[in-house]
Amino acid sequence: MIQRSYRFRFYPTRAMQQQLAIEFGHARFVYNFALNARNKAWQRRKQSLNYVGLSKLIGQIKKTSRFDFLKQATAVCHTQKLIDLDKAFKAFFDGRARFPKFKSRHGKQSIRYQLDQRHIARTFSNTPGAESLQLPKLGKLKLRWSRRVAGVPKMVTLSKTASGKFYVSFSCEEVFEARPAAPMAVGLDVGIKELVTISTGEKIVSVKSYHKAQRKLARLQRVLARRKNGSNRRQAIRLKIVRLHERIADSRRDFHHKTSSRLISENQVICLEDLNVKGMVKNHKLARALSDNALGELRRMLEYKAGWAGRDIVVINRWYPSSKTCSCCGHKLQTLPLSVRQWRCLECETLHDRDINAANNILSEGLKQYREVHGNCPVWANGQGVRRVA
Numbered sequence: 001m002i003q004r005s006y007r008f009r010f011y012p013t014r015a016m017q018q019q020l021a022i023e024f025g026h027a028r029f030v031y032n033f034a035l036n037a038r039n040k041a042w043q044r045r046k047q048s049l050n051y052v053g054l055s056k057l058i059g060q061i062k063k064t065s066r067f068d069f070l071k072q073a074t075a076v077c078h079t080q081k082l083i084d085l086d087k088a089f090k091a092f093f094d095g096r097a098r099f100p101k102f103k104s105r106h107g108k109q110s111i112r113y114q115l116d117q118r119h120i121a122r123t124f125s126n127t128p129g130a131e132s133l134q135l136p137k138l139g140k141l142k143l144r145w146s147r148r149v150a151g152v153p154k155m156v157t158l159s160k161t162a163s164g165k166f167y168v169s170f171s172c173e174e175v176f177e178a179r180p181a182a183p184m185a186v187g188l189d190v191g192i193k194e195l196v197t198i199s200t201g202e203k204i205v206s207v208k209s210y211h212k213a214q215r216k217l218a219r220l221q222r223v224l225a226r227r228k229n230g231s232n233r234r235q236a237i238r239l240k241i242v243r244l245h246e247r248i249a250d251s252r253r254d255f256h257h258k259t260s261s262r263l264i265s266e267n268q269v270i271c272l273e274d275l276n277v278k279g280m281v282k283n284h285k286l287a288r289a290l291s292d293n294a295l296g297e298l299r300r301m302l303e304y305k306a307g308w309a310g311r312d313i314v315v316i317n318r319w320y321p322s323s324k325t326c327s328c329c330g331h332k333l334q335t336l337p338l339s340v341r342q343w344r345c346l347e348c349e350t351l352h353d354r355d356i357n358a359a360n361n362i363l364s365e366g367l368k369q370y371r372e373v374h375g376n377c378p379v380w381a382n383g384q385g386v387r388r389v390a
C-alpha cells in the first residue's frame with residue numbers, strides 16, 4: 001500500500017464562503033488561544049499544558065457565554081488545530097523548528113477534518129463522473145476533480161491562499177502497482193530558470209514564461225516600496241504580488257509534475273545530483289536558492305513517484321565535477337565559468353553543450369553507483385540493455 005496525495009481547487013458559494021470564514025477564523029482563534037494558554041501556564045506555574053489539558057480547556061471555554069460563539073464552527077477542526085500545536089511544540093523541542101508562532105489572519109488559512117469512517121459512504125464518493133465530498137456545516141463542495149481518486153481519505157484539509165483561492169487536499173491509501181520495467185536510464189542536470197537537461201540531449205523548458213513573471217515581480221516590489229504604509233494603494237499592490245507569487249509557484253509545480261511523471265514512465269533508472277551548488281558564485285545567493293529549490297522539489301516528486309512505479313533514483317555526490325569533465329574521454333578542466341555554455345575538449349576535441357555534457361556525466365557516475373549496489377540489475381536482465389543516447 002502507498003499513500004497518494006490529491007489537491008483540487010474548489011469554488012465555494014457565498015454562503016459557504018461565510019461559513020468558511022467562520023471556520024478558518026475560529027480554528028485560528030483556538031490555535032492562538034491554546035498557544036497563549038500554554039505559554040502562560042509555563043511562565044506562571046511552570047506547568048506544561050499538553051494536548052489533553054488544552055482540549056479540556058477549550059471544551060470548558062465553549063460553555064461560557066464569552067466564548068460560546070466557537071460552537072458556530074466545527075469541533076473536529078479545533079481538535080486538529082490542537083494536534084497541530086502539539087506537533088509544532090514537538091518539532092521545536094526536537095530542534096527541527098522554531099518556537100510556535102501565533103497565526104495571522106493574513107496569509108494562508110487552513111483547517112483539517114477527520115472524516116467519520118462509519119458514514120464515509122454517504123460523505124465521500126470517488127465513482128468517476130459522480131465524485132463528491134460533503135463536509136459538516138458546509139455541505140457538498142463544488143470541486144474540479146482533475147484526477148481520478150482510487151482510495152478513500154481519512155482526513156481532508158481545506159485551505160485558502162493569501163490571494164483567496166480555495167483548495168481541498170487529502171491523501172488515500174492505495175494499492176501499489178509496479179509498472180513494467182522500462183529498460184532505460186537517464187541522467188538529469190537541473191538548472192535555474194525551470195530548465196531540466198536530460199542526458200539524451202533533450203532540454204525541457206517550462207512553457208510559461210518564468211522570466212517574464214520574475215521581471216514583473218521585481219517591478220511590483222519597487223512600486224510597493226514607494227507606497228505609504230497602511231494605505232489602500234499599498235494593499236492593492238501587495239495583493240498583486242501575492243497573486244504573482246502563487247502563479248509562479250503553480251506553474252513551477254505543474255512543470256515539475258509533468259517532467260517527473262514523464263521521466264518516471266520512460267525510465268527505470270534516473271540519476272541526478274545532490275543539491276546543486278556547482279558553478280554558483282558564492283555571493284549569488286538568489287540564483288543558488290532558486291536552483292536548490294527547483295532541484296529539491298523535482299527530486300522529491302521523482303522519489304515518491306519512483307516509489308509508486310518501482311523505479312530507481314540514484315543521487316550522486318554534489319562534489320562530483322559533472323560540468324568540468326569531458327563525457328567522451330574523461331578529461332577534466334581546471335575551471336569552467338558559469339557563463340560558458342559550450343566548450344571544446346582539449347584532449348578529444350569534442351564540442352560540448354555544457355548542460356548535456358553534465359547530464360551525461362551524471363548518468364555514467366549514477367550507473368556506476370547503481371551497479372555497485374545492484375550488481376546485475378533488472379534493467380539489463382531483459383536483454384535490451386540500457387540505451388544511452390549521447
Ligand SMILES: [Zn+2]
Nearest residue numbers: 326329345348
Ligand atoms: Zn574529451
